[in-house]
Structures are given as C-alpha cells and as structure tokens.
Amino acid sequence: MIPLGFYLVVSAILFSIGAYGFLIKRNIITLFMCIELMLNAVNLSFVAFARYYALLDGQVFVFFVMAVAAAEAAVGLGIIVALFRNRQTLNVDETNLMKW
C-alpha cells in the first residue's frame, strides 16, 4: 500500500503549482484553472486522510468542495463573460480601471 505521506506530498506539490500559476499567469481562464487545481489538491489530502483513518467525513467533505466549486464556476464564468462583453479582453493586466 502506498503510504499516507506520498499522497500528502503530491497534494502539497499540486497546491503549490496552482498557487504559483495563479500568481504568474495573466489569462483569467488560466487563473480559474489554477484555483480548481488548488481545490483538487485539497480534495486529494482529504481523501488520503479519510482513507488512512478509515473515517468517512473526509470523503463527505470532498463532495461539499466539489459542489461548491461547481457553483463558484457557474458564477465565475458568468462574471468573466460579462467582463469580456464590456472589455473584449481576458488579460488581468488590462482589467485595471481602478488602481491606487
């Protein structure tokens, strides 16, 4: 059996890739995918812990995360479509009407 630590390391790496991508990428859709990657990295941790402890609540939590991520995706894509209609761009550097 693969030990728990392996799953956690993979999960941490995936989470870091997502967070790094969020910080360096400029396309809004790519940013959105990076966030999804981070959420799925968390899901991996939950499932690994739940399996290791033979408890079910970790797995139930994953369902909640997936359901919420789906709802967020619906709203988020709606916002992105509205923004694209007004601005014809998906580059975050060009969405800069407001700055300090």
Added chain:
Amino acid sequence: MDGSLALEIPQIFPEIALSVFGIAILLLDTFLPKSKRHAATGIALAAIALTAVFTLGLVGEDGTFFSGMIVVDGFSIFLRITFLVVGALTVLASSSYATRENLAVGEFQALVLFAIVGMNLMAASNELIMIFLGLETLSIASYILLGIKRSDAKSNEAALKYFLLGSFSSAFMLYGIALAYGATRTTNLEAIGREIAAGSAGMTLIYVAVGLLFVGFGFKVAVVPFHVWTPDVYEGAPTPISAFMSVGPKAAGFAVLVRVLMVAFPAAYAKWLGLVWLSAVLTMFVGNCVALVQSNIKRMLAYSSIAHAGYILVAVATRNQEGVAALLFYTLTYALMNIGAFTIVSLVSRQGDRKTYLDDYAGLGFKQPGLAAALSIFLLSLAGIPLTAGFAGKFFIFRAALESKFVWLAIIGVLNSAISVYYYLRVIVVMYMKEAPDDWSPVAMSSSAIAVIALSVLGILQFGIFPDMLISLARSSVIGYR
C-alpha cells in the same frame, strides 16, 4: 444535546425563513409584471422582520445541534441580530438605488437575503464544514451582487477581482481545514480543541493549519497583508453593496475567526497571537496612512474599513470575554455608521455612480444641510469622537486590550485613531468651507434612504451617549463563551 432532528429544526428557523423568502422573491420576480417588481423590497423586509422574531425566540438557548454542526449561544444570536440589522439597512438602501440604476430589484434583494443566510450559518457554525459552506454561500451571493451592474465595466472588474481573490483565499482556508482534519481526525471545533489539549495531535500540522486558516479568513475581513482587493472592490461595486461588503462579511469573518481561534486552537495561542498582533498593527497603519491620500471617497472609506478591521483584530488578540463583548459592540455600531456613510455617498454620487470624488462634496453643507450634518455624524463616529458610538466601541476595545496587558496594541490603536481624524475631518471641511460649483444639481432623496440615514444616526447617538445597554447585552451574550 441529543434528540431527533425534527425537534432541532427551530434552531435554524431564521435561516430557513430567509431562504424560503429569497426563493419566493426570485419566483415572484419571474411572474409579476415589471411595474410590480419593486414589491421585492417589502417582501425582503418582511422576511427579515419574521427572521428577527424567530431569532429572538432562540434567546436563552445554549447548546449544539444537528450532531454538533450548529451552535446556538448568546454569541451567535447577537451576531444573527447584527446581520439582520445589516441586511435590513442594505435592503432599504438598495431599493431606491436599484430603481435609479435600473437594476433588477428582485434578484438584488433575494441575493441580500441569501448572503444573510451565509453569514448566519458562519456565526452559528461549530464545524469547519459548516464554516466553509456558510462562507461560500455568502461569497457566491456577494460575487453576483458586486457584478450586478452587468454593463458597467467597473462593476465587472470589482466582481472579477473579488471572485478570483476570494476563491484563491478559500483554497488556502480549505487546505488549512484539510490539515487540521489530518492532525485531529475531526472537523468539529470542540473536538479539535479536545484532541489538541489531549496532546494526540501533530502540532506542526496544527500550526500550518492555523496559518492557512488565518490567510483564508484574513482575506474575507480584509486585514493586511490580505487587503489589496478591498479598495478596488468597494470602488467598483454598486454603493449599497460596498456598504454591505464593508460590514457584513467582515463581521461574519471575525465571528468565525474568534470562534475557530478560541474554541479549536486555544492551545496554539502563543503562535497565533503573534500573527494577530502583527497583522493588527500593520492593518491599522496601512489602512489609516493610505486613506490620508485618497481623493475618491469610496476608496477612502475602503481604506478606513481596513483600519477598522485592525481595531477589531485588537479585540481578537485579547482573547477574553471582555474583548469578545467589545468586538460584538464594535461590529454592530460600525455597521450603523458605515452603512449610513455609504448610503449618503450613494445619494451624492447621482445616477451612474459618477460623483464619488471629494470635490463633489464642496458646498454640500449649505445646499443640503441635513444630509451634510448626517454625513458629519457618521464620519465623526468613524473617527471615534466622544458621544458617538464609534468612540464607545474603540473605548471598550482598547480597555479590553489594556486589561489583558496589551499596552502597546492599545497605544498604537489610539495613535491610529488620531491619524484617522485627519481624513474624516477633511470631508467635513470640504462640505462646509468650500463653495458649491456653479453647475450644482440637487441630491435626489428617497424615503427609504432617509429611513436608513435616520435609523443609523439614531443608533449611533443612542449607543454613543448610552453605551451601557448594548455593552451589557454583549457581555451577557458572551458569558460562558469558551
């Protein structure tokens, strides 16, 4: 507390009522002819009144329900009432705004109700799962509210920024929850506390989890260094929603922060105190100093709301009942003054939210003295001038800090209040000492906006001159708070 689930349902009647009415408004909005759709405001207010009755019926309850998912105690009931006040004022303030800006009133009010459901669940949650669900209910409703002016590029941008950074921070919070679950085998706050106290949890994982959770909540309540989204989002948002965002989610975020830190992680106090201390100091300084140089009043109020988050963090750092009572007092009174101020900003900005600069307030004191006087009271209260609720709130927080021997936090807080007086007074000076421009157009008033302003002024003076009533209520709410 055991019992069948059906018997426990009254504990969440407030949330059920709000959800049912929210859905009803959405349905009615589809079937009613366009001319009658403004009825949504009345329905939303009725829903809030009914919910308040249900919530007050819970006073005196103390226990956990639904297998430890929901906790009903004085703290959560006080906060539920605070959220209802915030919601009622937002509904009132946005009814005339939505008409003026040609927005869908029904969707607007229904989303405000759903956002209150999320905040209520956050305040009443005793489980990391419930906290996550409440937070996301609130967040998703507020993403839509921020972007509800679909054809307005600034509103789109505000919604996008809050959406991206909000989900980014949610991911951090979730990772924190996963690690806390991994370290303690449970997501129940009390059980986490017990596991840590029993010494059966890996402390390294716990520290990382606390850090990640702080990142997640820090974003929601806008404390430095997680505050960068705040000014852009408040500036671009429809103004009543800026008001709502600056008080509602902030109070809910602090409620969760307090409960998580005090119930689940008291054993890690020495570690998280450092985080909270540093963040409080930075938040107060950054908020106040950057607010000094703002020329757009919505951005100025955004930085001011960052600074106020810093004051509330001082109350969190004290970790005693007096501090939590001060936090409850502060969040409620802060809600009154900030919603009041933003409501006037929304009136003065005219159609399309164009006039939001400081110069647009020139001469307001002569042209519309009542409006200017009300705005002055809100700003003086935000600055913490005596006889206003803002002063009483700051007094209670700093006294709690002194009692817990956080002398430096109290000194830095008072110093920061002094800095903040400058930028609040600047608006008053512009209103009363500058001539109005020649092309002055009068500010259109509406009865609902006047109601919001009058209620806020009354509340501020009432709780400022006689703070005893509210603070003793807050103190009795946190008795037995663990």
